[in-house]
Amino acid sequence: MKWRPNRHSHLTIQEQIVDWIKSRIERGDWSVGTKIPTQRQLAMEFNVNRSTVQLAIDELKADGFLESKMGSGVFVANNSWNVLLDKAQPNWQQHIESSIHKPNYHTIQLINEYEQKNHIIRLGTGELSPELLPTKQIEQSLKAISLDSKAIGYSSPQGSEKLRGILCNYLEKRGIQTDPENILIVSGALQALQLIAIGLLEEGSIVFQEQPSYLNSIHPFQSSGMRIISVLRDVHLADTLRRLKRKRQSLFYCVPTLHNPTGNNWSVEERENFYNVCKELQIPIIEDDVYHELLFESSLPAIKSFDTSGQVLYIGSVSKTLSPGLRIGWVVAPSPVVRRLADIKMQTDYGSSAFSQEIVAHWISSGLYERHLIKLREQLRKRATFVEEILEQQFKKIATWKKSDGGFYIWLRFHEPIVNKTLFLNLVNQNVLINPGYIYETRDLHHIRISYAYASFEELKEGLNILLELIQH
Amino acid sequence: MKWRPNRHSHLTIQEQIVDWIKSRIERGDWSVGTKIPTQRQLAMEFNVNRSTVQLAIDELKADGFLESKMGSGVFVANNSWNVLLDKAQPNWQQHIESSIHKPNYHTIQLINEYEQKNHIIRLGTGELSPELLPTKQIEQSLKAISLDSKAIGYSSPQGSEKLRGILCNYLEKRGIQTDPENILIVSGALQALQLIAIGLLEEGSIVFQEQPSYLNSIHPFQSSGMRIISVLRDVHLADTLRRLKRKRQSLFYCVPTLHNPTGNNWSVEERENFYNVCKELQIPIIEDDVYHELLFESSLPAIKSFDTSGQVLYIGSVSKTLSPGLRIGWVVAPSPVVRRLADIKMQTDYGSSAFSQEIVAHWISSGLYERHLIKLREQLRKRATFVEEILEQQFKKIATWKKSDGGFYIWLRFHEPIVNKTLFLNLVNQNVLINPGYIYETRDLHHIRISYAYASFEELKEGLNILLELIQH
Numbered sequence: 001m002k003w004r005p006n007r008h009s010h011l012t013i014q015e016q017i018v019d020w021i022k023s024r025i026e027r028g029d030w031s032v033g034t035k036i037p038t039q040r041q042l043a044m045e046f047n048v049n050r051s052t053v054q055l056a057i058d059e060l061k062a063d064g065f066l067e068s069k070m071g072s073g074v075f076v077a078n079n080s081w082n083v084l085l086d087k088a089q090p091n092w093q094q095h096i097e098s099s100i101h102k103p104n105y106h107t108i109q110l111i112n113e114y115e116q117k118n119h120i121i122r123l124g125t126g127e128l129s130p131e132l133l134p135t136k137q138i139e140q141s142l143k144a145i146s147l148d149s150k151a152i153g154y155s156s157p158q159g160s161e162k163l164r165g166i167l168c169n170y171l172e173k174r175g176i177q178t179d180p181e182n183i184l185i186v187s188g189a190l191q192a193l194q195l196i197a198i199g200l201l202e203e204g205s206i207v208f209q210e211q212p213s214y215l216n217s218i219h220p221f222q223s224s225g226m227r228i229i230s231v232l233r234d235v236h237l238a239d240t241l242r243r244l245k246r247k248r249q250s251l252f253y254c255v256p257t258l259h260n261p262t263g264n265n266w267s268v269e270e271r272e273n274f275y276n277v278c279k280e281l282q283i284p285i286i287e288d289d290v291y292h293e294l295l296f297e298s299s300l301p302a303i304k305s306f307d308t309s310g311q312v313l314y315i316g317s318v319s320k321t322l323s324p325g326l327r328i329g330w331v332v333a334p335s336p337v338v339r340r341l342a343d344i345k346m347q348t349d350y351g352s353s354a355f356s357q358e359i360v361a362h363w364i365s366s367g368l369y370e371r372h373l374i375k376l377r378e379q380l381r382k383r384a385t386f387v388e389e390i391l392e393q394q395f396k397k398i399a400t401w402k403k404s405d406g407g408f409y410i411w412l413r414f415h416e417p418i419v420n421k422t423l424f425l426n427l428v429n430q431n432v433l434i435n436p437g438y439i440y441e442t443r444d445l446h447h448i449r450i451s452y453a454y455a456s457f458e459e460l461k462e463g464l465n466i467l468l469e470l471i472q473h
Numbered sequence: 474m475k476w477r478p479n480r481h482s483h484l485t486i487q488e489q490i491v492d493w494i495k496s497r498i499e500r501g502d503w504s505v506g507t508k509i510p511t512q513r514q515l516a517m518e519f520n521v522n523r524s525t526v527q528l529a530i531d532e533l534k535a536d537g538f539l540e541s542k543m544g545s546g547v548f549v550a551n552n553s554w555n556v557l558l559d560k561a562q563p564n565w566q567q568h569i570e571s572s573i574h575k576p577n578y579h580t581i582q583l584i585n586e587y588e589q590k591n592h593i594i595r596l597g598t599g600e601l602s603p604e605l606l607p608t609k610q611i612e613q614s615l616k617a618i619s620l621d622s623k624a625i626g627y628s629s630p631q632g633s634e635k636l637r638g639i640l641c642n643y644l645e646k647r648g649i650q651t652d653p654e655n656i657l658i659v660s661g662a663l664q665a666l667q668l669i670a671i672g673l674l675e676e677g678s679i680v681f682q683e684q685p686s687y688l689n690s691i692h693p694f695q696s697s698g699m700r701i702i703s704v705l706r707d708v709h710l711a712d713t714l715r716r717l718k719r720k721r722q723s724l725f726y727c728v729p730t731l732h733n734p735t736g737n738n739w740s741v742e743e744r745e746n747f748y749n750v751c752k753e754l755q756i757p758i759i760e761d762d763v764y765h766e767l768l769f770e771s772s773l774p775a776i777k778s779f780d781t782s783g784q785v786l787y788i789g790s791v792s793k794t795l796s797p798g799l800r801i802g803w804v805v806a807p808s809p810v811v812r813r814l815a816d817i818k819m820q821t822d823y824g825s826s827a828f829s830q831e832i833v834a835h836w837i838s839s840g841l842y843e844r845h846l847i848k849l850r851e852q853l854r855k856r857a858t859f860v861e862e863i864l865e866q867q868f869k870k871i872a873t874w875k876k877s878d879g880g881f882y883i884w885l886r887f888h889e890p891i892v893n894k895t896l897f898l899n900l901v902n903q904n905v906l907i908n909p910g911y912i913y914e915t916r917d918l919h920h921i922r923i924s925y926a927y928a929s930f931e932e933l934k935e936g937l938n939i940l941l942e943l944i945q946h
Contacts, residue, residue, distance in 0.1 A: 003652065024652070027650065027783065028782045028784065029651065029655045029783060029807050030807065030808050031783045031807040031810075034807070034808045090755050090757045090782075092807055092809045092810050095675075096673060098722070099671065099673050100670075100671045100672075100697055100698075101672055102820075103816055109816060112629075112819055116629045130626060131622065133622050135621070136620075142615040147608050149603030149604065150603050151798065153603060153606065153797055153798055154792075154797040157586070168475055179475060179502060187660065187823075187826075190822060191821060198696070199572050199573075200568045201572050201573070202568075202573070203573065223820075224573055225573075249568060282563050284563045284568075307500070308500060308501065310500070323827070324626050324627040325625035325824075326827070327824065327827075334501050334503065334504040334507070334565055335503050335504070336506060336566060337504075337565050337569075343582060343585075347577055347663070347667075347691060347693070348664060349661055349663060349664040350663055350792075351798075352800065352826070353660075353800045353825070353826035354800075355798065355799065355832060356826040356828050356829065359828060
């Protein structure tokens, strides 16, 4: 917020706060039912004592502008309008509740919200630490970029032709033979899933996944009316899929390399078997490959690299490796699929940032990207080792885990089912943010996705300590 | 495409082309039913004679890989897989046809496609000409940008706090009092509409609009199951809306300043009346204000500026003024609405490009933006005058129009209903691309949206000449 009370005004601070809140309500910015910020937040933002804020809010409550709801905060009261004037106001809350798209899970909304705060230790974040981002180098590279007037106009439907050409060469090293015509530039992998949901599947289609799954923490398919079914990838996979699929349209979403949240890798044989089963049953595969560059040891082939039937929709991105703020990812798929997704992308956001595309093209084609990755893997490995040592010393009696092969995550399993929302909220109260297992598998109360990629070494240590203490009490 | 035939190969060019097309089909890049590029396109891209391409395609047809469909092109044949191997392949065409989102209108798909070609005269494009974009200045400004590591990570749900703060000051000049908390950064105005469609309306809601309307050329609401109803904004507006709305949820989409496609402006009184009617009926307003900075003369107040009931969802953007490639726009709305839309945006693309946001923040806060706008308006006015002179000289007997007040467009009305798809396609054949009126109002065969913003002076003259000749024959 940009407003601050004026210390030289003839009005008291409390009066100014009361007037300001009234004006927000009057202007409709805070409509009926809006939850207002906590007293603590307001006090911090206005740089005043919390007791002053409290007095102001009490006054507004007494006047009928605000009302408390037990345990959930202070809201703009239903009759605030009657108090102010005789005004009609749209009932936004009702609009929101009856609309199409699902809200994020409350836990995830809280994570999104608390991630923005300073002083919070982010033990679960799926994002590189600011210190691992090559910020200064990117800043430097901005100076080397020369812009073409055509390139900063509206994009061609599939995205920058230059970038798509560069990605072809880059993907060739990953064993994927493709053509610029078969690439669609998207604003991150999540958008790719969103486009696939509304562009390739009818309502009631089935999206298969493994359990636990990143897909459970996001809603592109669920909000479009698809059914998500978790299956075991065992010797009966073909039978299971056949039985569940019947005549319905379906897709299989998988993360075969550095799986999110478990960090697991599929062997080459597992990949081949899986591909053959899906091909046999004509179940297209979404291969989410955004972490593969972060494997500490040698690479594993993409399933797309042995796709000879246009079965695999391959998704890559620079969000986990270079900068999430670029919002650049890509889909490799058969031409009709790419054209269809491009057509929908044009209808929803007219293409991805031309500037981000230029930066990514520059980084990949100049070799800056690969050199950065070498250093990044080293840094991540050091962080993984650091966390594993703490776990070894302190968590051995209460939890198990697997040594990390790369990426960001350790999938920490507690012997007891203790990872519930209360634990999550208690940790938030102590300024520690975790990604609990239940956002990846509803009934899971055993796991935490620990990320060693974001917090500093000190914070990792402190955060794990707080976690341990809380569990032991 | 990156592939080119090798002139030093032991295979003939024709054989190489045949092998290459087979490999595209085999790999599944060109799946069954894919329309392959035209012979002309392939010849151009391979840099070979068209007859060589034709022979290669004939051979593939004879072998059963490809098939012609009368009047619509050459496609990968249904039995191409039987020919190659005994392979199963997903039926992507079926997937596409049964999926949720509507395809773009064919005319608009063609416009998107042809806009990318060189040598085409774009007489209708809703985009600034490359020569009107401050490309070199933006390039220069990239050097002045210093990046913060936190800013290039995942964005906060509502977008860069810095940019939102700057926009508050900027919007104040437009008479809009707001707070960073009430602003959501989006990837262009179109995305704002998409988020509103899935985040604020239940299926079957009504979206009111004027006729003709930009909304008819895009599908965010239609694809989400909303009904679009065009109404006349006359003295009976309140009655009309009341009768049509009944108990259903509704919104009114409007472009009161430099309306797309007509270029019309609502008077201050019209704005006030309209706001009062909608407020009375509790019909929220979407005010699309992306053109207002391009008014040649003095500004007109935004409807949002007299909104005292949180009734107006205001949309702005830099796509029409600075660079569409930035993909940056904003929504100003009551807090619960902004939070809801931000939550959905996080679920669909995790925020807009941090780099684009930095650039826009830099341009607005440094004053570069306002200085650029002054020059831009001058240039656009010159272009408008130029086109109006041509119209005056050549189109006076067959069409009418209104002198432009700003923006990009002249809504040219022909006396006769001649603006049909045949005219559109005939013009494409002569390398002239128009935006026919029927994409803004299905039954309209009288109008063309002429844009003086994109083509060069020479092209404008030539394009209008070709248009005139074609009409006269």
